[in-house]
Amino acid sequence: MKKELVVGLPKLWVHHLGERLECPGCQYPVITRIIYDVIDELGIEGQTILICSAACGFGIILTTPMDAVGPNHGMGIDVATGVKRLRPDCFVVSFGGDGDIAAIGAGAFVNAAQRAEKYTLIMVNNGHFAMTGGQLAPTTLMGQVTTTTPEGRGPSMGYPARMPEMIATVQGTAYSARGAANTPANYMKTRKYVKRAFQKQLDDVGFSFVEFLSACPTGWHMTPRQSIQWIEEKMIPALPLGEFKNVDSLE
Amino acid sequence: MKKELVVGLPKLWVHHLGERLECPGCQYPVITRIIYDVIDELGIEGQTILICSAACGFGIILTTPMDAVGPNHGMGIDVATGVKRLRPDCFVVSFGGDGDIAAIGAGAFVNAAQRAEKYTLIMVNNGHFAMTGGQLAPTTLMGQVTTTTPEGRGPSMGYPARMPEMIATVQGTAYSARGAANTPANYMKTRKYVKRAFQKQLDDVGFSFVEFLSACPTGWHMTPRQSIQWIEEKMIPALPLGEFKNVDSLE
Amino acid sequence: MAKGEIVIDEMYCRGCGYCVDFCPKNCVTLSEDTFSSLGYQLSCFVNSEDCTACGICGFMCPHHAIEVYKYVEV
Amino acid sequence: MAKGEIVIDEMYCRGCGYCVDFCPKNCVTLSEDTFSSLGYQLSCFVNSEDCTACGICGFMCPHHAIEVYKYVEV
Amino acid sequence: MGERLFVIGNEAIGWGALEAGCEAYIGYPITPQNETTEWFAAEFPKRGKVFIQSQSEVGSINILFGAVATGYRAMTSTSGPGWGLMQEGMSHLTNGEMPCVISLVQRGGPGAGTTRHGQMDYLSAAWGGGNGGYKNIVLTPASVQETYDFVQLAFYLADKYRNPVIVMTDGLLGQMAEPLELRTFDFGPLPKKDWAVRGRVNQPDGVRRAVSAMQGLMPTPPHPPYIAFLELLKVLDEKYERMKEAEVRYETYLTKDADLIIVAYGYTARVSKESLKVARKKGHKVGMIRLQAVWPFPYQIMGDMASKGCRFLVVEDSLGQLVEDVRIGVQGKTEVHLLGALARHDPSDGGMILPDSVLNEIYRLMQ
Amino acid sequence: MGERLFVIGNEAIGWGALEAGCEAYIGYPITPQNETTEWFAAEFPKRGKVFIQSQSEVGSINILFGAVATGYRAMTSTSGPGWGLMQEGMSHLTNGEMPCVISLVQRGGPGAGTTRHGQMDYLSAAWGGGNGGYKNIVLTPASVQETYDFVQLAFYLADKYRNPVIVMTDGLLGQMAEPLELRTFDFGPLPKKDWAVRGRVNQPDGVRRAVSAMQGLMPTPPHPPYIAFLELLKVLDEKYERMKEAEVRYETYLTKDADLIIVAYGYTARVSKESLKVARKKGHKVGMIRLQAVWPFPYQIMGDMASKGCRFLVVEDSLGQLVEDVRIGVQGKTEVHLLGALARHDPSDGGMILPDSVLNEIYRLMQ
Amino acid sequence: MMNEELNKRADLIIAGLGGQGILMGGKLLATAAMSQYKNSLWLPSYSSRVRGGPSECTVIFSDDDIDSPVLSKADVIILVDPPQLKLFERRIHPGGYLIVENTGLSGGIEREDIRMLPVPALEMAVAMGDRRASNMVLLGVYIGITKSIPGSLVEEELSKKFSKKEKVLSLNLNAFRRGIEEAARFCR
Amino acid sequence: MMNEELNKRADLIIAGLGGQGILMGGKLLATAAMSQYKNSLWLPSYSSRVRGGPSECTVIFSDDDIDSPVLSKADVIILVDPPQLKLFERRIHPGGYLIVENTGLSGGIEREDIRMLPVPALEMAVAMGDRRASNMVLLGVYIGITKSIPGSLVEEELSKKFSKKEKVLSLNLNAFRRGIEEAARFCR
Ligand SMILES: Cc1ncc(C[n+]2csc(CCOP(=O)(O)OP(=O)(O)O)c2C)c(N)n1
Ligand SMILES: Cc1ncc(C[n+]2csc(CCOP(=O)(O)OP(=O)(O)O)c2C)c(N)n1
Ligand code: SF4
């Protein structure tokens, strides 16, 4: 009778490198686990260059033994373009927040897809600007209270951004999906999305993009369990999970 | 027996104000005629504030008796937001090139729609950066020769942007269409699109957007007649004409 | 009998030929020998009998060089 | 008979309760009285008999505090 | 005496704008100025005023251009990298002679630097960091009350000169709370905003207006602001000269008999003043010039003091920016010493220039 | 002697980059530097090198950050408003110590200004126009050949100091054609780019690398470049000092016996030299300092000349930017006169500072 | 030492960890002092990276101008996180007080020119039903010792702040008053 | 006046309207001069707004350094757009030449210290089959008059430039040679 480790610290979460700064129940480390596990499964860790823009997720740059670039908020998409164009032999994953990509990065986002840049972009959507204290993001739900929508988001502040749906209309986009980890089943689906996105890059097809709905208990002023419910009851109805584009050629 | 003027100089093209700098066959003045005629028809000339970003089209700011703002390349969308928010009683039309909106303005474009800014944006798509000498624009067709794609646009330079299709996926968008004036019939259709877009603003529904495929004989190194054919045979197949969104409420 | 006529302003016509191509009644041609002050070939109104005053040449003209008149009984 | 077991690292558990909510076999609970050095309520492995080593608690744990082991015959 | 509040500097900016009749705020979150953005989000909509959270600082500054083109008062605020992104817009606002107010809450740099206090945007703000060369008045308050007062002054000066005005504080002044007396000022009459766009029918003379970020390049009849580029340059140059004449602002403290003059602004001015008092108790003849505006700069008094043989100590939380202006001012007539960011008491981004450090530097220079 | 071409300055930039082993160019069209972008579009792809037309200048500068993070040589080029948009990025590149080259072809400003020549980005480029305060070497060639040579030098200096380097010309130098001799330089050895990201397996020591635009704020183990903010500041400060020591560049002409020293760079330096020669023929003791780099600035020689009693005439096509540095340099020891953009011969954007104007100014000062 | 300076100027640093009510307590005090002193200042300080990391604020009130908003040293320090004792011992003026949370306190201070006052604030708060009230206990002790402002002012501020939260208010009022009583112990 | 300066320095301004081959002609000349002179310079100038508006370029070759790339005055001006005559008359050095297109030329110049050479270049070009060749006729006249560089150099450059365009080449060569012949008229 032997014990065999089934799940533990992700192989690429080289913990001693990093501190663990996330708040209880924060799902940043969950999407990170997915990314690390898939990279590990594909055996491309040594070729990978990770790009993490300034945001709550920046902490993951501390945890990995992979080459990494830490640009400022809003720069992550363009920086990934520069890295991938100069090192097409490397595997490039750019990792940013919803503010990062849907607000300040929107122009870079649309044009990276239009240019069919061949890397993978992961957007962690926690529905607001967490790092700066919980302001409105383009992804914020209608009625959601943030520090810049104290009465809840109303029409005068616009409507929730649906980035995967939008970018799916761009010819240079090879893959686009939205996942979550509010249930083990959705965790598994998201893992599949991330793997497909990575495969598009490995197959040199085009731009690949995955949005992840991520619990932010601190910013939402909820318990971790309430946050999971919020994702279930509020976020997913407004931002449906699934694949929005999945092509093997851009023509 | 009396003579009655059916078509002449557009009422709002107060010619003596301006010089006429466009090249022979340039269709900038054609979309301008459409905009002026519809504004005139709606009788809102006195309430209108026109915004024209730096581009070949800037000349029209010289021709009109309407209040106008002339921002730099890339600023036209944000400037329109500022103007309309402070003067919701005014009718605001922002007028820009394809580079202006699909390249440098893409972030402003997406976010103006996400915020459901209530003005009308007209994008004059001549398939390249005309004013600066004919470089690639996101809208440039595959194979099209520009000064930055001397061998013709290939996949390494991405794929033609389809802005109306893309922005139609954004909830804050009330109206989105693509027109041309390669035939009298399409001229009439485009006029209808522009009028509907304006009506959305007057009805305070949401963001309204019309793309216009515009002949640029000089930049394309063609005769005016060849340019019209190019629109017919090359542009329209890649960038189909029509309405992509037309809603009376954003909910 | 002509339903109308057009007047082409030679100062602004730039010889693009759109009016020629789009007039459904072939009432307009580009003259071979007359040029504008800016050196552009000029278009001119011919077959005036057939003009229906439909206005097409007028609004398709990029340089607003055409005025289209309809004849109306009084 | 248990198919496996889990080990919870008290140093990293932050008492979010995800493992408790998502374990299909209800093998995990939040203890009322034990707290981590950072003052978080700790989760603990109970009903160990029922654990199927499915791994869910492991990958749903945001703080990588759980190790899931499967028993294998040798 | 007006109502008395206890608020932080970042909130005082909002109260000042409200008092000044500001109609619109456009901003994008960035630490350490988020409380300003959040203040406007809470206070403006319910008063029927405009609050816009832009998609980026490029968005903020360009939306601001449109907002003030209508003749209404409007402002934005930012820090660090956000300020970097606004440089093109600042240049356009100056070209277009758009009166507007920008609140700049300095943080450490370069790059993302730190999310806390710093005084490292001096040259960028005072010398025109963007393209093409231009000048903006830069007011530098040193307390919550003065922040509130200067925001009102800034709106006045912006309208007076048709030029952007920057209110430059720092993360420390922005985060700190002090009593604030709400009060109104009468700065005097202002020119009509005859140039603003509001729809032709709303123009008193019924003639259209056109404003532009390309004055000198593209005329906008029938009001071609400047038909030729050189005309624009002349107008701007003449305007800058008028500001240099009229808008120099500083406060002197015990300078009469001083052998050593401390020059500082913002938080380091307050720190320095405390040290100065201690040094005075110990009999050291130290005086101070606190800058209330860093552009236009008081070169005159620097020169005069230098001629009297005073030595200078510049205290600023940067690697040396203000000190360059002081050097121009003293014309080589005396020593100019710098106590800069390298003198911070703590290596972390919490590090500051503390009264002790300034005091020790005073002693060092005085023996 | 290498191959001899007849090319314009904007093309010489491309030839220089090619010779320097530049692997990638990122750019966005803007007049008057489009020929550079178009040169790279034509020449790079067919050589298997990277050409990217970005979506904006913000895109250009950020893509450049990623490109050089891999350790390859890369550059961008821009003018006017595009330069304004790059200010945040310049600050990040300096924070991250990213070696890169930016070609800045100056046009008139502020704002969109004009699409033609100007010398109005001096302060922005030389003093760190973006947020947070930083310094970049700014090379200022005055001919097509020197443009080509300095682009190569720029790549060398960028790698030597791990710092951005700007090659600053103007619309006139960029549009003008002169013979160009293609030649190689041996500037000496350079440090290995041990810090670059290339995939862990490609790292000689098999240990991961991490580069960041937030050095001092966010550590990136196991190579925390600077664990604390103050460390970063010290490193940058010390680096700036080294550059000030070693990288001052200028050319003197007939200064020995001169009573009047003309200070200029770029096109106005060439215009001034012609006038100077005429004035010399007329027996006027005029000399010149032509700046080949405006940062670091040759304060030393200015001071020395001033001590010798020389008067100064600054000729620059702006409202007065370079002149501020000269003032710092002469330390009030002598007069400093400015012949600036207001002396342009034509009110349109075609206006220039012509030899006649400089000559007249010389005569005026000499009688 | 304090009393002669009464109504002149008081310097206070409150230090601990994020979530211990450090900033709120300090701001409450500074606000309360407004009516008593010509000037009052509150300066929070946080570490930009670590959440729940060290948190600290400075409170100064004075009838003179308050120049430097940052203090090298303070008259009194309230330390809610005992492990940082050594760090803060250094930052007190001679004759000053170090009011420190008792729970978790190991060992004392070296300096003899200052006085350490250990307070079982956490225990007391838990006894009153909510650990989060411990900061108010410590504020009470501070007021009891220094009398820099009348406790009534603090109570007024509390009442304003929690006007809508009955229970929270009485809890905090209790904690504050118990703190003042506790202070008596030391004054004996 | 030119000859003594031969192989020393030559200044030339070519002016006209966009589309008249102004810039191309000037650059051709400057390139051709490279092998003959130590330095050669070509500076185009365009008005940034108007298309088909005024166009002008400066050409300088010299064995000395060429300092200023801009000329206040030139030895020779080739004016392809006669209406601008008055404007350019002022910008010629005493003893210099103003080579001007004849078609559309009305009236002469006032100055007596320069010489105006009217050339029917347009007519000649049309006669040769393409109006666009008129700029080469005028260049021919310039070379014929000033001999600042041997015509052969210009012909070489033309051959390089139009190596792939047989007809265009011969057209331009013809035009250039006819221009040189035409110059003889004036030298008599
Ligand atoms: C140019 C610029 N503007 C603003 C900021 C401040 N800032 C840092 S992170 C951030 C947003 C974080 O939100 P998001 O991208 O959604 O990531 P999250 O923290 O929510 O995970 C902002 C606005 C900055 N660093 N740079
Ligand atoms: C920030 C900035 N970047 C670049 C430019 C230069 N520029 C002026 S217009 C233009 C593009 C014009 O293309 P488009 O928007 O398609 O208009 P078009 O001229 O084709 O009608 C560019 C790049 C500028 N003025 N400002
Ligand atoms: S604030 Fe939200 S996103 Fe940031 S670490 Fe905490 S839980 Fe995660």
Ligand code: SF4
């Ligand atoms: S270049 Fe093209 S778009 Fe510009 S005016 Fe000429 S034809 Fe029109």
Ligand code: SF4
């Ligand atoms: S369409 Fe207008 S410009 Fe073109 S040929 Fe006809 S009249 Fe002339």
Ligand code: SF4
């Ligand atoms: S009006 Fe109609 S019919 Fe008459 S000329 Fe014009 S197009 Fe032809």
Ligand code: SF4
């Ligand atoms: S999921 Fe992890 S952190 Fe959360 S309670 Fe379980 S073990 Fe603790």
Ligand code: SF4
């Ligand atoms: S492994 Fe599966 S069964 Fe075992 S405790 Fe975890 S979730 Fe429950």
Ligand SMILES: [Mg+2]
């Ligand atoms: Mg977020």
Ligand SMILES: [Mg+2]
């Ligand atoms: Mg275009």
